Amino acid sequence: MTDLHSHLSTRLLAATTELGIESTAAEPLLRLDPPKNRDHGDVALGAFQLAKLAGKAPPALAAELAAKITPDDVVEAAVAAGPFVNFKFRRSALARAVLTAIARNEAPYGKATGNGDVVCIDFSSPNIAKPFHIGHMRSTVLGNALCRIHRHLGATVHGINHLGDWGMPFAKMMTAYMRWGNETELHRSPMRYMFDLYKRYGQEVKQNPALDDEAAKHFQALESGADNVERRMWRLLRDESLKAFQGPYTRLGVTFDHVTGESFFEDKMEAAMQRVTASGVLEDSDGAQVVWLKELGIKEPCLLRKSDGTTLYHTRDLAAAFYRETTFHPTRILYVVGAEQKLHFDQLKGVLTKMKEPIAKAVEHVPFGLVLSKTEDGKWEKFASRSGNAVFLDEILDEAVNKVRSIIREKNPDLPNADEVAEQIGTSAIVFNDLKNSRIKDVKFDWESMLNFDGETGPYVQFACARLSSILRKVEVPVPSVDAIDWSLLADAERVLLTMMDFGTAVQRAAEQSEPSHVTGHVIALAGEIHSYLRDHYVVGAEPKVRDARLVLVDAARRLLVTGLGLLGIPAPERM
RNA sequence: GCGCCCGUAGUUCAGCGGAAGAACAUCGGUCUUCGGAACCGAGGGUCGCAGGUUCGAAUCCUGCCGGGCGUACCA
Numbered sequence: 001m002t003d004l005h006s007h008l009s010t011r012l013l014a015a016t017t018e019l020g021i022e023s024t025a026a027e028p029l030l031r032l033d034p035p036k037n038r039d040h041g042d043v044a045l046g047a048f049q050l051a052k053l054a055g056k057a058p059p060a061l062a063a064e065l066a067a068k069i070t071p072d073d074v075v076e077a078a079v080a081a082g083p084f085v086n087f088k089f090r091r092s093a094l095a096r097a098v099l100t101a102i103a104r105n106e107a108p109y110g111k112a113t114g115n116g117d118v119v120c121i122d123f124s125s126p127n128i129a130k131p132f133h134i135g136h137m138r139s140t141v142l143g144n145a146l147c148r149i150h151r152h153l154g155a156t157v158h159g160i161n162h163l164g165d166w167g168m169p170f171a172k173m174m175t176a177y178m179r180w181g182n183e184t185e186l187h188r189s190p191m192r193y194m195f196d197l198y199k200r201y202g203q204e205v206k207q208n209p210a211l212d213d214e215a216a217k218h219f220q221a222l223e224s225g226a227d228n229v230e231r232r233m234w235r236l237l238r239d240e241s242l243k244a245f246q247g248p249y250t251r252l253g254v255t256f257d258h259v260t261g262e263s264f265f266e267d268k269m270e271a272a273m274q275r276v277t278a279s280g281v282l283e284d285s286d287g288a289q290v291v292w293l294k295e296l297g298i299k300e301p302c303l304l305r306k307s308d309g310t311t312l313y314h315t316r317d318l319a320a321a322f323y324r325e326t327t328f329h330p331t332r333i334l335y336v337v338g339a340e341q342k343l344h345f346d347q348l349k350g351v352l353t354k355m356k357e358p359i360a361k362a363v364e365h366v367p368f369g370l371v372l373s374k375t376e377d378g379k380w381e382k383f384a385s386r387s388g389n390a391v392f393l394d395e396i397l398d399e400a401v402n403k404v405r406s407i408i409r410e411k412n413p414d415l416p417n418a419d420e421v422a423e424q425i426g427t428s429a430i431v432f433n434d435l436k437n438s439r440i441k442d443v444k445f446d447w448e449s450m451l452n453f454d455g456e457t458g459p460y461v462q463f464a465c466a467r468l469s470s471i472l473r474k475v476e477v478p479v480p481s482v483d484a485i486d487w488s489l490l491a492d493a494e495r496v497l498l499t500m501m502d503f504g505t506a507v508q509r510a511a512e513q514s515e516p517s518h519v520t521g522h523v524i525a526l527a528g529e530i531h532s533y534l535r536d537h538y539v540v541g542a543e544p545k546v547r548d549a550r551l552v553l554v555d556a557a558r559r560l561l562v563t564g565l566g567l568l569g570i571p572a573p574e575r576m
Numbered sequence: 577g578c579g580c581c582c583g584u585a586g587u588u589c590a591g592c593g594g595a596a597g598a599a600c601a602u603c604g605g606u607c608u609u610c611g612g613a614a615c616c617g618a619g620g621g622u623c624g625c626a627g628g629u630u631c632g633a634a635u636c637c638u639g640c641c642g643g644g645c646g647u648a649c650c651a
Contacts, residue, residue, distance in 0.1 A: 036595050046594055048632085058594095058631085083594070083632095127651065168650050262651095288649050299578075299647080306649040313651050340645050342580060367581085370645080382644095411613060437589060440581065442644080444588065448600095453613055455599045456589090463613050470611055521590070524598090531614055540610035576613080 002501060004089050004097050005032055005043070007074045012045070015068035019061075021054050029053070032087070034502065041079065041086030042094070042498055048083055058083035091494060092487035095553075098497050099490075100482045102556040108504030109560060112154035116331075119150045120158045120324050123336035124254070127164030128241035128261075129173035131195040132248050132393055134383050134445065135338075138368050141434045143336040144254045144569045145516035146366070152567055153511055158328050162320065163261025165238050167313060171219035174233045175211060176201040178218070183236075190240040191392070216308065223266070223310050238263070248393050251427055253569050265319040269311050272319035276304060279355040293350040302347040317348050325359040332362050334514060339367035339440060366514040369442035380444060401426030403451050404459075412576065421573050425459050428570045432458030435520045435568050456524045458570060461561060464527035465572040467534070468558035472551070475540050479555040480548040489549040492537065496529045496553065500560055507567065516568060523564035530557045 009030055016026040035044040047065060051058040062080040069078035069087070076090045102109045123143020126136045147159040164170070176197040177186075185193050205211045222230040242259075249255070265272075273289075276282045281291045287307030293300075304315050324330055335345055345365035352360035372380040373391075383391065405422035408415055415421060433450050434443055453459040472479065490497070499522075506522035509515065539550045562572045 036591090036597085040595075044595090048594065081595080164651065172650090285648080290648065297579090301648055303648050308649080310649090312649075337651095338645090339581065341651075343646060344651080346580090369582085407613075412611085441589080442582085446588085449588070452600075457599090457613095459613065463611080467611055467614080474610055517590090521598095528598090532616085534610085535606090535615050538610055542610095575611090 002097055002101070002504075004074060004093065004501075008032065008043070008069075008087060008089075011069055011072075011075065012065070015065055016050065018068060019054060019064055021050060025053055026050060034498075035084070035086060038495070038498060040081060040084070041077075041088050042494075043087050043089075045085045045087070046083060047085060051083070091491035094494065094497050094501075095487040095490040095549075096482075096485075098500050099485075099487075099552050099556050102500065102560055103482045103552065105559075107154075108507060109563065111152050114156070115154035117150065117153075117155035118158070118328055118330045118332075119155045120160060120328055120330040120333040121147050121150070121336065122160045122162045122320075122334065123147075124249075124256070125162040125164060125261075125337070126245065127169050128238060128245065129164070129169045129194065130198060131191050132245055134371050134391055134393055134396055137248075137252075137393055137430070138371060138434055138439075138443065139336045139338070140249075140252060140254055141431050141569065142366070142368060142439055142516060143334075144252070145435055145519070145567060146334060146336065146511075146514055148567045148569060149507060149510050149516065149519065152507060152563075155511075157257070158324075158330070159255070159257045160324075161256040161259045161261070163242075163259065163263075165234075165241075166262035166266065166316065167311075168215060168219060170234065170237070171215040171222065172201055172212075173198060173237060174218050174222075174230065175215040177237060178229075178233060186236075186240060191244040194237070194241065194244075216310075220308060220310055225266075234263075248397075251394075251397055251423070252431065253571065260320075262313075262316045265316045265323065268319040268323055269315050272315065272322055273304065275322065276318070276351070276355065281351070281354045291351045291354060293347060293354065296350045296353065298343075298346055298350050300343065300347070302351050304351075313344065314348060314351075317344075318351065321348070321352065321357075321359055321363065325357075325362075330359075330362055332364055333359075334364050334366050336366045336368070336514075339369060341365075342367055364514070366439070368439035371443045371445050373445050380442070383445070397427050397430060399447075400429050400451065404429070407453070408576070415575060421576050424571045424573050425462060425576060428458040428462060428565075429453070431568070431570055432461070432520065435516045438517055439515060459576075461523050461527045461565060462570070462572055462576060464530055465558055465561045465565070466574060466576045468530065468554050468561070469574040471534075471539050471554055472558065475547070475551060477547070477551070479551050482552060485549050485552055486545055487549070489546050490553060493533055493550075493553055496526070496533050496557065499526050499529045500556065503560060503564070510567075519564055519567050523561060523568070526557065526561060526564070530554075530561075 012030050013023060013027060017023050029049045032043040032045055035041055047058045047062040051061040054061055059082050062083050062085045066078045066080035066085045069075060074090055074093045075087060077088045079086050121143050124140040126132055147157050150157045180200060181197060218230050221228055222234055282289055283292060288303055289305040290301035290303050293302060302314055303312050305311060324333060342365060349360055349363045371383045373383050375381050401422050404426040408418050408422055429450055503522060506518045510518040537550060539547055539554055542550060565572050
């Protein structure tokens with residue numbers, strides 16, 4: 001909500017009151033939305049519900065409202081179009097309001113101060129007994145963006161990497177290593193070596209299902225808490241995996257506030273189980289301990305302890321929820337985990353609900369779709385790690401970076417720090433592709449469209465930033481103060497300004513819906529508008545007053561694009 | 577079987593009660609360009625199908641069809 005909007009809202013409220021509509025009823029109906037087609041106006045009001053309130057036909061009321069909103073120094077025109085009223089702001093007021101706020105880094109363009117929310121974001125959370133591949137990137141990249149978005153809006157954010165360093169997958173890795181492993185080879189290339197072990201286990205267990213029993217025994221021994229060989233193995237393998245993950249995290253610019261894996265809750269699960277028992281919802285079933293959730297519409301019970309006495313994923317997530325509640329007092333706990341685990345989180349929330357734990361309502365699964373790759377015959381299929389053709393994330397990033405490097409050699413051979421920039425652009429292309437569409441959609445991982453840097457891609461937006469930076473360098477005059485600008489000279493920039501005005505809504509919606517793609521979409525739109533504008537409006541060489549006004553616009557566009565990309569965890573090089 | 581998700585232009589997607597959109601691909605353009613990694617334009621759509629609710633449905637409800645995911649001792 002900008003000053004422009006609140007000014008218009010105030011006038012509309014006065015107008016509806018004059019038309020005899022009760023103000024408390026009218027106020028929530030005065031929603032100003034961008035019209036479908038911006039040629040209609042800057043913002044529009046649908047008069048449907050107000051008309052019902054007034055007992056009039058929508059087009060009639062729209063006309064009456066339009067007549068009441070006479071022009072002033074902010075509103076230029078109010079025009080009824082059927083049941084809608086379309087409003088147009090004065091161009092100079094529009095430019096002043098938007099560009100001043102951006103230049104002063106005021107919210108929503110700049111970071112807001114404490115909004116009172118405390119948001120825990122559980123993301124990335126790879127299973128460290130498996131290689132870090134392309135599938136892990138979605139949670140990592142989405143969670144990272146959500147952390148940045150919430151921080152921008154003034155929330156206190158706890159980004160948590162809930163590593164899968166406990167449980168059966170880890171026990172299987174341990175079993176494989178104890179049977180066939182070799183410490184020298186492990187240290188040489190931990191991730192690759194562990195992946196080989198993982199594959200070998202998968203093959204051998206087909207011939208020898210008893211391997212799983214062996215793994216279960218090892219897990220039991222590990223969970224006994226004794227300082228035994230399993231404990232030492234666990235420490236070794238965990239440390240090596242952690243080191244190996246640091247590479248991708250660094251390249252993607254991802255950091256965590258807390259790296260507390262499942263093992264962190266080893267000594268907190270008993271207390272959690274006691275709490276469940278005390279609440280009276282725990283039942284025995286075939287030797288296991290479960291919570292039934294049929295009354296909540298969930299048929300499958302939530303298992304909290306296996307018949308062999310060991311714990312499960314759910315047990316640890318429950319302990320983690322209690323721990324986060326007392327440690328952080330979160331208003332929301334977001335679990336950025338694939339859609340295939342929906343049932344798991346429905347159950348987690350269900351158990352907490354059945355226990356009447358207040359934290360239940362903070363628990364929010366943020367599901368996302370799979371990463372698909374194209375097969376030889378043109379169909380889409382899941383990136384599989386078990387079939388042995390896992391593509392390591394590092395290799396994918398390398399391929400993108402190499403491709404970008406050759407493009408730079410071709411288009412900008414004199415770029416001094418070409419390798420560094422290629423790394424930024426290449427990794428961003430992959431990240432951007434992951435954040436472009438609604439998270440629930442599967443990502444179609446298609447080299448051709450991702451490395452084709454035309455259209456709605458990361459490099460397209462980054463290029464817009466670089467182009468704006470270039471102009472600011474070339475003009476050889478500092479960006480003037482917003483106090484000295486003749487805003488009427490920016491009447492021709494209305495499309496850019498109106499797009500800028502949408503930034504706040506995009507970020508807000510991204511946070512509410514846990515949907516970073518709203519920010520991605522906004523940044524694409526703004527890059528497009530500024531590119532169009534620059535075609536016909538020169539900065540360098542324009543007469544001083546015009547140049548100054550355009551400089552403020554160019555500077556604001558650059559800042560807003562850098563901010564938007566920053567919210568997505570994407571860098572914006574000055575040159576590329 | 578049951579549950580959940582997805583189905584909009586050739587392709588990838590946005591829109592999710594109020595005025596059908598973008599990108600890619602295709603075709604045609606842009607006084608050598610403050611960075612052409614750009615811009616402008618054209619063609620291309622019974623919004624999976626059928627009912628219902630509504631003054632109004634791509635959007636909400638129901639039932640189908642197609643695809644995907646999940647369905648207690650893995651995570």
